[in-house]
Amino acid sequence: MPSNGLENLFDALEILGGLDAGTRSEIAAEFEPLALKRGDVLVRQGDAADSMFIVVSGRFAVRLDGRADAISEIGPGQPIGEIAFLAGGTRTATVEALRDGLVLGLNRADFERLTSKSPALWRVITVTLAKRIAALNAAQPAPPDPRPRTIAIIRGGAAAIPAGFVDRLAETLARASQPKKVRGRRVQVVDGVRAAEMLAARSSYDSSDATAAFNDLERQSDFVVYVADDELTAWSDKAMRQADIVLAVAAFSGDPTPNDLEQRAAMLLPSSSRRLVLLHEKRQPITGTQRWIAARSVTMHHHVALDTQADFARLARFLKGTAVGLIACGGGALCTAQIGLYKAFTEAGVQFDMMGGTSGGSAFTAAFALGRTPDEIDAAAHDVFITNRAMRRLTWPRYSLIDHKHYDAQLHRYYGGHDIEDLWIPYFAISSNLSRCSLNCHRTGSLWSAVRASGSIPVILPPYYTADGDMLVDGCLLDNVPIKAMHELKSGPNVVMSFAVPDLERFDVSYDTLPSRNEMIARAVNPFGRSALPEAPSLMNVLMRSLMANRQDFKRHLTEDDLLVVPPVPDEMSFLDWHRHSELVDLAYRWAKAELLRDGSAPRLWLDGITIDSAGH
Numbered sequence: 001m002p003s004n005g006l007e008n009l010f011d012a013l014e015i016l017g018g019l020d021a022g023t024r025s026e027i028a029a030e031f032e033p034l035a036l037k038r039g040d041v042l043v044r045q046g047d048a049a050d051s052m053f054i055v056v057s058g059r060f061a062v063r064l065d066g067r068a069d070a071i072s073e074i075g076p077g078q079p080i081g082e083i084a085f086l087a088g089g090t091r092t093a094t095v096e097a098l099r100d101g102l103v104l105g106l107n108r109a110d111f112e113r114l115t116s117k118s119p120a121l122w123r124v125i126t127v128t129l130a131k132r133i134a135a136l137n138a139a140q141p142a143p144p145d146p147r148p149r150t151i152a153i154i155r156g157g158a159a160a161i162p163a164g165f166v167d168r169l170a171e172t173l174a175r176a177s178q179p180k181k182v183r184g185r186r187v188q189v190v191d192g193v194r195a196a197e198m199l200a201a202r203s204s205y206d207s208s209d210a211t212a213a214f215n216d217l218e219r220q221s222d223f224v225v226y227v228a229d230d231e232l233t234a235w236s237d238k239a240m241r242q243a244d245i246v247l248a249v250a251a252f253s254g255d256p257t258p259n260d261l262e263q264r265a266a267m268l269l270p271s272s273s274r275r276l277v278l279l280h281e282k283r284q285p286i287t288g289t290q291r292w293i294a295a296r297s298v299t300m301h302h303h304v305a306l307d308t309q310a311d312f313a314r315l316a317r318f319l320k321g322t323a324v325g326l327i328a329c330g331g332g333a334l335c336t337a338q339i340g341l342y343k344a345f346t347e348a349g350v351q352f353d354m355m356g357g358t359s360g361g362s363a364f365t366a367a368f369a370l371g372r373t374p375d376e377i378d379a380a381a382h383d384v385f386i387t388n389r390a391m392r393r394l395t396w397p398r399y400s401l402i403d404h405k406h407y408d409a410q411l412h413r414y415y416g417g418h419d420i421e422d423l424w425i426p427y428f429a430i431s432s433n434l435s436r437c438s439l440n441c442h443r444t445g446s447l448w449s450a451v452r453a454s455g456s457i458p459v460i461l462p463p464y465y466t467a468d469g470d471m472l473v474d475g476c477l478l479d480n481v482p483i484k485a486m487h488e489l490k491s492g493p494n495v496v497m498s499f500a501v502p503d504l505e506r507f508d509v510s511y512d513t514l515p516s517r518n519e520m521i522a523r524a525v526n527p528f529g530r531s532a533l534p535e536a537p538s539l540m541n542v543l544m545r546s547l548m549a550n551r552q553d554f555k556r557h558l559t560e561d562d563l564l565v566v567p568p569v570p571d572e573m574s575f576l577d578w579h580r581h582s583e584l585v586d587l588a589y590r591w592a593k594a595e596l597l598r599d600g601s602a603p604r605l606w607l608d609g610i611t612i613d614s615a616g617h
Contacts, residue, residue, distance in 0.1 A: 058101015
């Protein structure tokens with residue numbers, strides 16, 4: 001009979017739920033432990049289903065032949081292959097270990113011996129199995145939990161990990177920033193010395209006893225942090241194999257050449273399970289991150305200042321799956337409302353861990369990520385669009401309607417000279433790639449280029465052309481509210497800024513009154529004739545409305561952790577009314593402030609779930 005608390009696995013197992021405790025105990029005694037290494041195949045599609053398994057610890061990917069991505073993930077306490085086993089069929093999928101793990105297995109011979117002793121056992125299991133199959137057919141498969149529970153820390157580059165970093169990160173992980181969903185209190189740190197003590201006389205890290213010992217520790221903890229040796233040793237290899245995610249921790253000022261530990265991690269884990277943590281002595285402007293990420297394929301990098309606890313807290317929230325995102329949509333001049341919303345949320349104590357947006361939203365979230373204050377950003381909007389009339393200097397309409405050189409110069413004054421990877425806050429911008437007919441997510445390179453490409457309104461501005469020859473236009477063409485992009489980059493709650501779109505809007509315009517070319521020229525040279533033009537939307541207005549037409553589709557990507565914020569906008573205000581920016585900033589700020597303080601409101605309840613104080617805890 002499995003011990004050390006494993007009895008609870010069988011008590012909670014659905015297919016055995018209709019059995020009495022004595023019968024469950026008798027079945028449990030027949031299960032045998034099986035240790036697997038990262039990459040081991042537990043069952044293979046098409047093979048005979050001659051065993052069933054229960055996961056004690058580890059993570060397992062379910063894959064179908066011909067598909068590169070896993071269709072689901074199986075974790076501790078879940079069965080593997082029980083339906084095909086009980087039904088007497090063949091394996092319908094391949095199950096592979098994503099890290100070192102432990103399962104309990106029961107073969108067919110032992111199971112048939114049990115059922116021959118107790119014929120009633122088959123009836124109970126058959127009924128439960130039928131219910132399980134019906135439920136699976138009716139329900140959508142639950143997405144895998146992306147939050148890691150085991151973390152390996154390895155040295156990045158040439159320099160050693162600073163003393164105290166690991167303990168400080170572990171202490172920060174132990175603080176529950178979202179107590180309703182993530183306990184985050186029991187954090188164990190295991191280095192090579194402690195690992196050797198745990199194993200005592202067991203000499204091999206690859207033994208079943210070793211895997212069982214580490215998995216038992218993981219089962220009792222919320223997080224286990226495995227600290228690799230400075231070099232690639234047997235313990236270092238085991239630490240990485242045992243981990244859900246590997247953090248390569250490096251001194252930013254050091255040599256960025258990947259070391260043996262990083263190269264081994266790249267062999268063991270996909271890029272989605274590897275991150276780079278770049279340490280700085282203190283907070284100051286960053287340049288040169290590209291030299292670190294150019295030689296590595298990692299899903300994300302994090303800048304951490306050793307003198308700033310908020311940076312440790314942000315890294316911990318990313319690891320816990322509670323990082324708070326800010327998502328901003330496009331909408332021309334309406335996007336200035338995002339300045340007021342941001343001001344209200346930050347004053348309420350919310351610290352955003354990642355930011356991203358589309359079109360105008362990409363410009364304002366970039367300014368937020370740069371650390372600009374709401375007042376500074378509002379003043380910059382006035383400077384760009386009112387004082388320097390960035391969107392009103394027309395040109396000969398060969399490539400665009402407005403002079404992009406003038407427009408680009410205004411943007412460059414505020415975003416030029418910065419690279420996305422050098423920002424303290426992770427950031428992305430969305431553009432539409434017309435060369436590849438796909439979405440383009442800017443996560444590295446020139447910040448100015450990303451903002452410019454994301455806001456390249458077709459016809460009004462020329463496309464932005466990359467060095468590879470790709471033609472990029474406004475991101476709102478394909479994804480105006482990039483919630484899905486944020487979900488793919490991180491787990492956790494998000495503030496989603498959008499605008500209401502009228503369900504029905506009519507225009508009192510007689511089509512026959514729209515003038516011909518000659519009539520337009522005649523009225524243009526006759527100042528008294530201009531007032532006779534019909535009150536129809538302008539070319540720019542029609543273009544903006546066309547780009548916004550499919551914006552409601554984003555709501556299907558909202559999760560229960562996301563907060564959709566839709567501020568009021570004056571009925572008569574259009575996408576091009578930049579002269580009303582300060583009015584809209586103030587209106588959105590006062591509205592959001594009231595909503596956040598209003599007892600019982602959805603925003604207030606949402607904030608209570610992720611309360612973050614001024615220290616970033």
